Amino acid sequence: MRKSLAQGIAAGRILVEAISGGMEIVGRKFEQGEYYIPDMLASAEAVGVAMEILAPHLTAAANLKPKGKFILATVEKDQHDIGKNIVGIMLKGAGFQLVDLGVNVPACRIADAIEREGADFVGLSALLDTTMRYMGHTIEELKRRQLRSRVKVLIGGAPTSPEFAREIGADAHCKDAFAAVETANRLAEGRF
Ligand code: B12
Structure with missing residues (x-):
């Protein structure tokens, strides 16, 4: 990680390509029965350490004026947070309040x-x-409380898709953290 930074590789690229790519391999090994839950947990822990090293490089890059307030959450009954955390760091680095x-x-x-x-x-x-x-339940709750028109809703995570986003009435599906930043920037431009 530190070696890649010293070589001048952008922290965002390391985060999305190396970390996400690594976790994909972990997922495949789990599917094939080579890895077990403790292996997934150990990998998640390693990602946490890597993110601590990378985060200052991403936030330091952003001396931008705030682009809007962004709430992030992993939905009910789901404990996975590596992808969410990567998206969070990237959005913060891009100038969103998180x-x-x-x-x-x-x-x-x-x-x-x-x-x-x-x-x-x-x-x-x-x-x-x-x-x-x-995710759909959350959007229904926002509609029920008349909050839906106040916020843009972005969704992500491996089982989700643009079709699913349309089905539940989200504004966008993002396949990775780069897409999340690009989409949020585009939506913010229309708003501020
Ligand atoms: C690590 C891991 C765990 C860790 C999670 C640790 C943590 N702190 O997150 C632990 C061990 C706890 C775990 C538990 C379980 N897991 Co798990 N896990 C994984 C694994 C290996 C990696 C996930 C990951 O971090 N990927 C890396 C990140 C960077 O990618 P990502 O999340 O997709 O995020 C990117 C994009 O999707 C997008 N994105 C993500 N979120 C968001 C949000 C927004 C707003 C936006 C815009 C974008 C965005 O941007 C991100 C960055 O680029 C996956 C396998 C896989 N290939 O995904 C299985 C996997 C998701 N787990 C699985 C399962 C079955 C479980 C368990 C049920 C296992 C069990 N029997 O107990 C439990 C469920 C616990 C629960 N209730 O949530 C299955 C899910 C199957 C399914 N389709 O439903 C998978 C696919 C493994 C498999 N192949 O079977 N898991």
């Missing part, structure tokens, strides 16, 4: 935070087939 609600966050807590923070964007993450439906 409020990270963590993992396993029910729809009502996300809606509460939008109200409390006066957020402009909400980003939802899900890594399980069984939890992606809570």
Whole structure:
């Protein structure tokens, strides 16, 4: 990690290409029965350390004026947060103000935070087939509380897709953290 930085490789590139790429290999090995849950946990821990090294390089790059307030959460019953955290660091680096609600966050807590923070964007993450439906539940909760038109909703995570985003009424699906920053920038330009 430090060696790559010293070679002048951009921190964002290391984050998305090396870390995401590495975790994909971990996922494949888990599927093939070569890795078990403790291996996934150890990999997640290693990613945490790597992110601590990379984060200052990303946030330091951004002496930009704030582009809007972004709430991030992994939806209910889902504990996966590596992808969400990468997206968070990249958004912060791009000049968005970040409020990270963590993992396993029910729809009502996300809606509460939008109200409390006066957020402009909400980003939802899900890594399980069984939890992606809570993204839809969250959007329904926002509609119920008349908050939906106040925020742009971005979704991401391996089981999600542009079709799914359309189906649940999200504004955008992002396949990785680069796409998240690009989409948020585009939406912010229209707003501020
Ligand atoms: C690490 C890991 C774990 C760790 C999580 C640690 C942590 N702190 O996150 C632990 C061990 C806890 C875990 C547990 C489980 N896991 Co798991 N896990 C993984 C693994 C190997 C990697 C996920 C990851 O971090 N990827 C790397 C990141 C960088 O990629 P990403 O999340 O996709 O994020 C990028 C994009 O998707 C996007 N993005 C993501 N979120 C967002 C949000 C927004 C707003 C935007 C814009 C973009 C965006 O940008 C990110 C960065 O570029 C995957 C395998 C895989 N290939 O995904 C399995 C995987 C997701 N897990 C799986 C399973 C089954 C489980 C368990 C049910 C296992 C069990 N029997 O207990 C539990 C569930 C726990 C729970 N309730 O959540 C399955 C899911 C199958 C499915 N389709 O439903 C997978 C696919 C493994 C497999 N092949 O079977 N897991």
